Amino acid sequence: MGYRCVIGLEIHVQLQTESKMFCSCSANFFQAEPNTNICPVCTAQPGALPVLNRRAVEYAVMTALALNCRVNEYSAFDRKNYFYPDLPKGYQITQYFHPLAENGYLVIEDDEGIPKKVRIRRIHMEEDAGKMFHQGDSITMSTYSLVDFNRCGVPLIEIVTEPDISTPSEARRFMEKLRSIVRYLGVSSGDMEKGALRCDANISVVDESTGKSSSRVEVKNINSFKFVEKALEYEYSRIVESLKAGEDVGTETRGWDLATKTTVSMRGKEEESDYRYFPEPDLPPLILSREEIEDLRKMLPELPDERKKRYEEQYSLRAYDASIIAERKEVAEYFEECVKLYGKPQTVANWIINEVLRELKEEEGIPLAPENLVRMLKLLDSRKISTKIAKDIFPEMFAKNLNPEELVKERGLEQTSDETLIENLVRKAIEENPKTVAKYKAGKTGVVGFFVGYVMRETKGKANPQLVNEVVRRLLDEA
Ligand SMILES: [Zn+2]
Incomplete structure (x- = not known):
């Protein structure tokens, strides 16, 4: 019998409206x-x-529909009262008693790769607060804090899941999938590092031998996908240790400390009654007609799961490859542009997954024009360049959007199928390495790679590898 982890997430998504x-x-x-x-x-x-x-309402409704929620025709705003210097009103306008949407779900993969539904309890709209900047140092005691109200009133939605998440890595995948969806919808940048997507996680641990659950701990201040997983792993171990010692952790709010890679206690968790919620008297209820909601549903773009399925059916991509390509909208669009120009979708997918995604910086888009990637694939098809050369020139070609035909010509990188040249190099290698030849004769055919490598080195990767392979085998057999 072991310990079972129970995680629920509360996620704030900043909406990228104009105002x-x-x-x-x-x-x-x-x-x-x-x-x-x-x-x-x-x-x-x-x-x-x-x-x-x-x-902001339209964006919130679209997100709720994409997350399979029921959007309420009647919702209303409330005041959540608390004091903090970054909140000039002394309360936040939110939706407490009547949220915008309820009862949705998002399908993620569990740790075995099996699809699993994580239920979404509710989605409501609220406004962001300002930002505090703490200055100075505690040694000289010259500490002070600054407050910037620029962010006050920026629209947010809060998404609250049921505690259906069973491992820290599932929590990370949930966040990644959510980011993918809000980016497809165009409702948020989904950028965790910049605070456009923020996550608080509730975690408790059940001792399976007794069925008893630990107290629930809330972890705040998680600002990257990696730290969602790290913070929850840390907290899981901490709670399990405590249960093993026959104790329990307290119900509290903890923050993820980047410097120490641990969570630290911030405060005892607030009760909802601490906020003295009451209906916002300055705003009328938010009434949406069924038609308005259905019109917004029609505006939903093709979402990552649908796109993945289409790539498998339309282009016969492998399921894993289809999901990688479909995860990011700009990558998916790039893929489709390339496929329009070049009829081998799986080859395009391989290059995107192995090379493009390695070079791609998070926020910069894909500098390489689809035309140039396709030109390179055609150079490979016609054996004008070797795969090794293609991979060698790729990072520079990608960053500067270079035409590979010109690059190959300028630098003399064309693949050589000059059989005499290759034969001469193989003969030289055979003469210089009699022991390796003897191994081949003794049945160790793996040494072919040694001779092929020799020729590739001598020609700086320009020799046609297939031809080199043939020549090596032929001359070794003759030797
Ligand atoms: Zn204003």
């Missing part, structure tokens, strides 16, 4: 100087009234 949730300030807050992207509404001046951003 903020309740005023016309830009939602693109991080480009502005601190405290310049603000107005009376988002800094809570007396008498200022919020007006709901229609686009």
Whole structure:
């Protein structure tokens, strides 16, 4: 009997609307100087009234539909009261009693690769708070904090899952899949490092021999996909240790500390009653008609799972390859552009997965034009260059969007099928390595690779490897 991990996630997704949730300030807050992207509404001046951003509602509904939720025709806003310096109103406008959407799910793969549904309890809309910057050091005691209100009122949705996640790596896959979906929808950058996608995780551990569950611990401040997994692994071990010692961890909120790779206690967890929720008197209920909701459903693009399925059917891609290509919208679109120009989808997929994705930087897009990748595939098909040369020149070609035909010509990289040249090199290698030849004669055919490698080195990778192989075998047999 062991221990079973139970994880639920609360995820904040920043919506990339033009303006903020309740005023016309830009939602693109991080480009502005601190405290310049603000107005009376988002800094809570007396008498200022919020007006709901229609686009934010549309984005929230689209996300809810993509996550298989029931979107409520009636939802409403509430005040969540708490004091913090980055919250000038002293409360956050959120949806507590009547959320926008409920009862959805997202299918992820479990650790064995088997599809599994993670239920989504609710999705509601709310506004973001400002940001604190803590300055100075604690030794000289010259510490102080600055606050920037630029982010106040930026639209968010909060997605709350049921505790259906069973391992830290499932939690990471959930977040990755969610990012993929919000990017496909175009509703959020999904960038965890920049805070556009933020995750709090609740974790408890059940002792399977007694059926008893530990207290529930909340881990906050997780700002990368890797740390979702790391923080939960750390917390799982910590809770199991405590259970083994016949104790229990307390119910508390902990933060992931990047420096020590551990979680540290922040505070005892708040109870919901601490927030004194009540209906927001300055905003009417949010009423959506069935038609409006269905119109938004029609606007949903093809999502990663559907695209994966289509790639398997339409292009006969292997399931794993199809899922890698479909995961990122820009990669999927790149793949389709290449396939339009070149009729071998699996070859395109292999190059994208092995080479393009290795070179691709997270936020920069694909610099190499599809035409140039396809030119290279054609050079390979016509045996003008070897695979080794193609892989050697690829990083530079990719970064600078170079035409491989010109590059190969300029640098004299054409593959050589000059049989006399290859024969001479093989003969030389045979003369210089009588012991290796003897091994071949004794049945160790693996040494063929040694001679092929020799010729490839001498020709700087330009020899046609198939021809070299043939010549090596023939001359070794004759030797
Ligand atoms: Zn404003």
